[in-house]
Amino acid sequence: MRVSVIGTGYLGAVHAAGMAELGFDVIGIDVDAAKVEALSAGHAPFYEPGLEELLARHVGPGGRLRFTTDFAEARGAEVHFLCIGTPQASDSDAADLTFVEAAVRSLAEHLVDQETLVVGKSTVPVGTAARMQDLLTSIAGAGVELAWNPEFLREGFAVEDTLRPDRLVLGVTSDRAEALLRTVYAATIEAGTPVVVSDFATAELVKVSANAFLATKISFINAMSEVCDLAGADVGVLADAIGFDERIGRKFLNAGLGFGGGCLPKDIRAFRARATELGAGETFNFLDEVDRINVARRARVVTLAEELLGDLAGRRIAVLGASFKPKSDDVRDSPALDVASRLVAAGADVRIFDPVAGGTGKRAFPDLTFVSSIDEAAEDAEAVLHLTEWPEFREIDPAVLAKVVATANVIDARNCLDRDAWRAAGWTYRGLGVQ
Known part of the structure; x- marks a missing residue:
């Protein structure tokens, strides 16, 4: 299976490397060219134990993991993970969803008339997923479905938490989305990770x-x-x-x-x-x-x-x-x-x-x-x-x-x-x- 990871900050870089370790062909996409260049060379742009080892194993000729700034390369992936930061807004305590919405728009333009699953992993205010589903549908059509699969990474243990999480939460609206996510996480589920469907x-x-x-x-x-x-x-x-x-x-x-x-x-x-x-x-x-x-x-x-x-x-x-x-x-x-x-x-x-x-x-x-x-x-x-x-x-x-x-x-x-x-x-x- 081919998957894309949109956003290669702390969450996205670790998730992309983890998906490659689990056997998927992964394309990581980010608008930050310097970050993409570093990751493409196998260098993590931040310190996280175990991450550079995964990058060394999967980036490069014949590897499962690539990085790019071109959203068009997401086409053809069966699952797209949204790993976009949600910083605090400059004028309030609320989360700033500017980057999430921009990423969804950029991705959706390349998914028109496809049947694919977009999976949100970012920490967002309740109600965001429903709005993002409407946005995806308005741009790409009814074949693009959204699911929400929150991350629970602890800095310093993020690689372990990606490969062996203590639980998986699958926020879905259809049996198809649940089945596809269970396929993605089959090895993790088989290892005994509890699954909560919501x-x-x-x-x-x-x-x-x-x-x-x-x-x-x-x-x-x-x-x-x-x-x-x-x-x-x-x-x-x-x-x-x-x-x-x-x-x-x-x-x-x-x-x-x-x-x-x-x-x-x-x-x-x-x-x-x-x-x-x-x-x-x-x-x-x-x-x-x-x-x-x-x-x-x-x-x-x-x-x-x-x-x-x-x-x-x-x-x-x-x-x-x-x-x-x-x-x-x-x-x-x-x-x-x-x-x-x-x-x-x-x-x-x-x-x-x-x-x-x-x-x-x-x-x-x-x-x-x-x-x-x-x-x-x-x-x-x-x-x-x-x-x-x-x-x-x-x-x-x-x-x-x-x-x-x-x-x-x-x-x-x-x-x-x-x-x-x-x-x-x-x-x-x-x-x-x-x-």
């Missing part, structure tokens, strides 16, 4: 509701960490204890600096905006508080630095971490770089090290200072801030690092360093909600 609206709501729930869980435990700070309790032990309740579970109960990235924050805001449009805005007022709690964690870390150092003007501070999470070079809405920017605004001399995201960080934040090693960041520092939980940072020998810094103060904003070991090495250790 209407368009339900499929569109699955991703945003999952993200809203996870964000709420994270902000809840972070709110509890503030109480633990005031009461002298330990939020880690608290999370362990309540996590044994099977109704709650332990996952996503790690208190710390909070969530960021290009998906979770903008998705919950877009969901809240769409709920308001539908007349359910008051019901979801709590998501505003979830968002507020999350952003407030960043200010809390700056406050901890002030408690340790006093006036931050002129203070040298090491920041460990730039990406919003480990195993990624994504710095969109990075809590680490938000904190770094706040420290710089307060007059601090901040040096940042990240094992992978230094380049993307420097491009996105040219006024911040990025260095090439932990020691370079920590040299003569009066405080070390651990802001992204890379394994390299957990493996630091605190006794060795103590010889590099000016003053042995550490703020563990991810609560995953061995605080007993750091204190034993002479460090003043501060975490969030831990004693």
Whole structure:
């Protein structure tokens, strides 16, 4: 079977490579010529473990995977996957669907009078799929059918999540569309992945509701960490204890600096905006508080630095971490770089090290200072801030690092360093909600 993937950003590039790995002939299409050139040479335009290995295996002479800027090359594919970004609108919290609609129009012009299936994977406001089906029909005719198959990729694990997802959601309006998608995902289904078949609206709501729930869980435990700070309790032990309740579970109960990235924050805001449009805005007022709690964690870390150092003007501070999470070079809405920017605004001399995201960080934040090693960041520092939980940072020998810094103060904003070991090495250790 031949498939096309429209959009080769984070979602589309991984999905295209994953489809090739599953045995399909794949054409990836994007309007960004530089991105297409990089992918055609087997280079991922972003860091994602395992992706370049898939590109090396399937791009090139005799390979199953090609990339182009020409939408006409989508003709002849039996299935077309829409993997288009839906950023937050510039003037509101709503999702900007400009790029999705433009991609659908460009694709539809080359599908006139064909019988084919277009499959949306983007995270969109509920009601979008029905509008896109009408748009496809108006341009290409009744033979082009739409389905919605939301993605659930985790950055850092996207290849695994594509090849072995924890569930498949098929939003369809006909038996034909369901049967074709079951054919596409036959190997995945045979391996035991659960399948949920639904209407368009339900499929569109699955991703945003999952993200809203996870964000709420994270902000809840972070709110509890503030109480633990005031009461002298330990939020880690608290999370362990309540996590044994099977109704709650332990996952996503790690208190710390909070969530960021290009998906979770903008998705919950877009969901809240769409709920308001539908007349359910008051019901979801709590998501505003979830968002507020999350952003407030960043200010809390700056406050901890002030408690340790006093006036931050002129203070040298090491920041460990730039990406919003480990195993990624994504710095969109990075809590680490938000904190770094706040420290710089307060007059601090901040040096940042990240094992992978230094380049993307420097491009996105040219006024911040990025260095090439932990020691370079920590040299003569009066405080070390651990802001992204890379394994390299957990493996630091605190006794060795103590010889590099000016003053042995550490703020563990991810609560995953061995605080007993750091204190034993002479460090003043501060975490969030831990004693």
